[in-house]
Amino acid sequence: MTLTIGVDVGGTKVAGGVVDDTGRVLAQARRDTPAEDVGKTRDVIIEVVTELATGRPVGAVGIGAAGWIDATRSTVLFAPNLAWRDEPLRAYVSAAVGLPVIVENDANVAAWAEFRYGAARHxxxxxxxxxxxxxxxxxxxxxxxxxxxxxxxxxxxxxxxxxxxxxxxxxxxxxxxxxxxxxxxxxxxxxxxxxxxxxxxxxxxxxxxxxxxxxxxxxxxxxxxxxxxxxxxxxxxxxxxxxxxxxxxxxxxxxxxxxxxxxxxxxxxxxxxxxxxxxxxxxxxxxxxxxxxxxxxxxxxxxxxxxxxxxxxxx
Ligand SMILES: [Zn+2]
The missing domain is CATH 3.30.420.40 (ATPase, nucleotide binding domain)
Structure with a gap:
């Protein structure tokens, strides 16, 4: 069984979860988003991932954020409710937690979840x-x-x-x-x-x-x-x-x-x-x-x- 971590970065909360390959959430962690501070928001994401990954065989991390994400899924080009402007989020988080990371737009992420495990799974x-x-x-x-x-x-x-x-x-x-x-x-x-x-x-x-x-x-x-x-x-x-x-x-x-x-x-x-x-x-x-x-x-x-x-x- 491969475990991965999903992180949902909103304007008020950073929510993370360890998810198995059937879409089940096995453990969760959450923090308030310090939305006005680029560095602190990054640190909170790293904190959530580290907490969830400790003691678990986690293979990769996905981050969903409200904003425009570049085509390589590594940089947040612009986030209306967060202070990120051309923020190379993938590189920061990947270096800090030692795992492969992708960044994706939050609405794309939600749609993917519904396609795989929710209202559109059929x-x-x-x-x-x-x-x-x-x-x-x-x-x-x-x-x-x-x-x-x-x-x-x-x-x-x-x-x-x-x-x-x-x-x-x-x-x-x-x-x-x-x-x-x-x-x-x-x-x-x-x-x-x-x-x-x-x-x-x-x-x-x-x-x-x-x-x-x-x-x-x-x-x-x-x-x-x-x-x-x-x-x-x-x-x-x-x-x-x-x-x-x-x-x-x-x-x-x-x-x-x-x-x-x-x-x-x-x-x-x-x-x-x-x-x-x-x-x-x-x-x-x-x-x-x-x-x-x-x-x-x-x-x-x-x-x-x-x-x-x-x-x-x-x-
Ligand atoms: Zn408009």
Missing amino acids: AEDSMVMFTIGTGVGGGIVLGGELVRGAHGIAAELGHMLTVPDGHQCGCGRLGCIEQYASGNALVRFARAGARQEPQRAAALLGLAGGDAESITGPMVTAAAQGGDPVSCEAFAQIGRWLGTSLADMAQILDPQVLVVGGGVVEAGDLLLGPTRRSYADALAQRGRLPVAEVRPAELGNTAGVIGAADLARRF
Whole structure:
């Protein structure tokens, strides 16, 4: 049995796990991310790997990080929520722990985990995953391999143009899908609805102490689960946008499975219902051609660790 370590480097937590060749997590370690400090973030990753590798026959390490990773899977070119700029992470960590290391984009890693062990494990060789968290990430598997592109930065699905001249995106453009189908978009839609029609958002505003600007994502989910009309509509809005992007991907790539993951998908059918309806409506030749099923991700928070470890094993 070969063991590998997967490390999921987020803006707030560094989570690591020892994973076997069936995708099982055998041991875990986690630390807070000192996100503003490049050197300290590196040290924390090394600390987590060292803790997990001690006394275990570990063969390689995979690191998943939110950011653009170069084509050789060694350098973080840019990470929006961490201080890394052209950070040669693989060389540092590999030298410190004495093991082969790969670095991969976090959404690619999560997609790989779902393809191997999660919602798309029954897919023969193709899937597309949208990760709906604070932003929108994406991962594509074709021919049984992650699609990484010529420069390592493929599958940035969150920055597909959805609304020309639309809402300002963190990437510098206007109208990316990230601004219409993310957790941030959910909150924006809910706040706008609560300001416009406070009486229909009574339950939601109750959770937010009466102040629309204090509404958070978990509040929208809780209120929607109780039937709050404005909160349900906020989910329906992001589902509508997400469904059209899923249809675009089905038409471009015709994958066997489409997976929706990320924190927002924990709301279940509140999001997936409107998403599936919009997806069906947006497909060309709808009802006449076979199309990919839309499935929720299954691995939750552990996808990052499992996917990174599995990619390291194949290195
Ligand atoms: Zn963008």
